[in-house]
Amino acid sequence: MPRVDAPHRSDTHETRILVVDDSLMFRRFLSSQLKKEGYHVQDADNAESALERARLEPFDGFVVDLRMPGMDGIELCRELDQIRVQEGSCFVIVVVTAHEDSDDISRALEAGADDFITKSSELPVVKARIRGLLRRKQFEEENTRISDELRRTELETVKARAEAEARAAVAEELSRANQELEASNRRLRETQTQLIQSEKMASMGQLIAGIAHEINNPLAFVLTNIYNIQSWLKDVEVVVTPQLEGKLRDRFERIQPRLADVSLGLTRVKDLVLRLRTFSRLDEGEFKTVDVHENIDSVLMLLGYRLKPGSVKLVKEYGFSGWLDCFPGQLNQVVMNVVSNALDAVQGIADPTITIRTGRVEGDFLLTVEDNGPGIPEDAGRRVFEPFFTTKAAGQGTGLGMAISQRIVQAHRGQIRFQSSPPAGTRFEIRIPLDLGEQLKQRGGDHGDGRDTGQGAPRR
Structure with missing residues (x-):
């Protein structure tokens, strides 16, 4: 039992x-x-x-x-x-x-x-022997109790340590997952905004191309008729002018200069339409060989409302001669972003000046855009190409312009960087390899969207 x-x-x-x-x-x-x-x-x-x-x-x-x-x-x-x-x-x-x-x-x-x-x-001896043994028993029991307590404490400590390590591991994993989620959300927002921006630019390019086409046809008709009228007037001028007197003769003699003014104005409109058609390449993802100065001028024409005489002094020093293999629509977007930022930088200063230069450096096409604005502070300078970073007021910028520009230039295997020493202004420098077409052909001819994919070799 x-x-x-x-x-x-x-x-x-x-x-x-x-x-x-x-x-x-x-x-x-x-x-x-x-x-x-x-x-x-x-x-x-x-x-x-x-x-x-x-x-x-x-x-x-x-x-x-x-x-x-x-x-x-x-x-x-x-x-x-x-x-x-x-x-x-x-x-x-x-x-x-x-x-x-x-x-x-x-x-x-x-x-x-x-x-x-x-x-x-002797009785005292008996009692002492029994007392000693019982005391030893108590010591053994106490030792056992202490040992058990120590083992239990040790087990609890080990368990607590294991739980703490497990919680720490879970916390670390959760933190890492949160960071990855935050990074994914940030990339998603960036991509979404970039897609919206690209869609806006593409829509604008299509709209501009459509408007230019609609204007170009009647414009050509009017210019042709103006030319014919001017030619006909020259034929009848010799016969009719001697027969006219006074006020009537004076009016007749003014017709030819007035027609010349109309022709000049229409020619300017024709040039504007041509530049609009050039800028409308924004909706094209095709890799081409282009006159880069024509592209730059088309961007400046669209920014003309901000470059009116007396508002900003624009200096163009084009030293590059030749053609450039690139995605022209994307290059236009880079020029638009950089020049727009320069225009924002010189607002409200005395004698605002923007200088645009082109040249050839170490086998690269070089474009510089320099302004005499207040410059970029050091803390902001470290974040210029960071997505969604902007120093503009709310609603005046997405903070994606320079980030998109950097990606476009990198897709062209080039570099974009800047120098700024407040308050001495800012200089942006864009370099694109002149042999980009050859580089892409060596990679298999893929260059359709700015990321080494597309439709064959560059063409003019």
Whole structure:
């Protein structure tokens, strides 16, 4: 029968001792003496009864007579020791013998006894031996308790550390996921805005091309008729003029200059339409060889409302001669963005000036746009090409102009950079390889959209 575990007791609990001896007189004597020491003492007159009680209730110590009828003390020690091992108990076993026989004592100790005393020993010695063993038992129990506590604390520490590390790993993973999500959202916003901007530019190019086409046809008709009228007037002028007098003759003589003024005005309109058609290449993604100055002038023409005489001084120093392989619509967009920023920079300053130069440097086409504005502060300069960064007021800029320009130039395998030393103005420099067409052909002829894809070699 399994022993019923007693509730947990503190170090000052009442110590329970079971005295096992077939001698009633000795049991009563020893029990009474141990009770005087403050122990709770019970007794049993045989080993079988003691073993049964040991399995039912807890004891701190057993005082066992070595020689008893039935199961002797040595066998009882062996059974008690087995219980002690199985249950992890710390109770002590003291063997009592009437004669100090070394063989019996040796057998008892081997069976699990912790100590032995003779019945002839002085009572103080008996008490001291039992007290010492019980104290050792308490120390062992305390050590066991402390060890268990340490193990539990260590396990809790390990568990807490593991949980903390797991939480840290989850937090780190969550932080990384949030950063990736934020970066993805930022790229998505950038791409979406860029698509909208590209659609706007493409729509504007289509609109401009349509308007230019609609204007060009009647304009050509009017110019042709003006030319014919001027020719006819020259034929009749010789005959009619001598016959006219006074006011009528004066009016007739004014017809030819007036027609010349009309022709000049219509010629300007024709030139404007031509430049509009050039700028309308914005809706074309085809790689071409173009007159880059014609493209620049078409952009400046569209910005003409901001370049009126007396508002901004525009200096053009075109030193480049030849043709450039590029995506003309995209190049127009870069020029538009850079020049527009320069115009914004010189607003409100005395003698605003923008200088546009072209040239050839180390096998590259070079375009510089320089203004005499207040310059770009250092903190803003580090973010010029950052998407959605703008120093303009809300609603006046998307912050994508320079980011898109940088991507376009990089797609042309070129470079765009700037120099600024406030308040000495800003200089933007754009370089595009002159052999870009050859480079793209070596990559397989793909260059249709500015990212090495498209429709064959450049053409004029």
